[in-house]
Amino acid sequence: MSGRQSWSEEDMAKAVAAVVSGKMGYKLAARTFHIPRSTLQRRASKIRYQLPDDPKPLMGHYRRVFTDNQEKDLVGYIKSMEKYFMGVSRRDIRELAFQYAEDNNLNHPFDVNSRMAGEDWVRNFLKRNPELLNKSEKEYELEPVNFDQFYHFMCQFS
Structure with missing residues (x-):
């Protein structure tokens, strides 16, 4: 039987708190709480260097591009x-997401050459925001337009 993860999450939380607050260094906290120093360093650095409004990692090494508030703004x-x-259309959403990320100087994995977010991103975005899905499914269908309302709307901007 190996000694892997023979420490408790409670001890790890105490050690991380001690390191992040500056009361102990990594080596002393690892010895005091009987936990691996490398695991302590990894967990403490996640807390220490993460900004409060930073998007949370989702799965593996993939990170969300936008915070919840930014995504609500997009919606x-x-x-x-x-x-x-x-x-x-989905293409419009992809272009809009790219432009929004660029305008806000966000670190993003979007394609700079096509200036659009990826197909995977828009698919997951629409899953997270199903109220948009009905409109995007019908992206090629024409909807009737009330031209009087449209004209009135356009006159407001001129």
């Missing part, structure tokens, strides 16, 4: 575009 913008007679 709101897409809904407002649909409200004002502008159909939004």
Whole structure:
């Protein structure tokens, strides 16, 4: 039987708290709480260097590009575009996500050459925001437009 993870999560939490607060170094905390120093370093650095509004990692090494608030802003913008007679396709959402990430100087994995988010990203975005899914499914269908309302809307901006 190996001695792997023979420590408790409670001891790890105490050690991480001691290191992050500056009361102990890694070596002393690892000895005091009987935990591996390398595991302590990894867990403490995740807490120490993560910004409060930083998107949380999802699975493995993949990270979310936008915070929850930023994603809500994107959803709101897409809904407002649909409200004002502008159909939004998946391609539009991909371009919008890229532009939003660029404008906010976010670290993103989107394709710089095509200036769009990936297909996987938009698929997962629509899964997280199912209220947009109905409109995006019908991206190639034309919806009837009330031209009087459209004209009134356009006159407001000129």
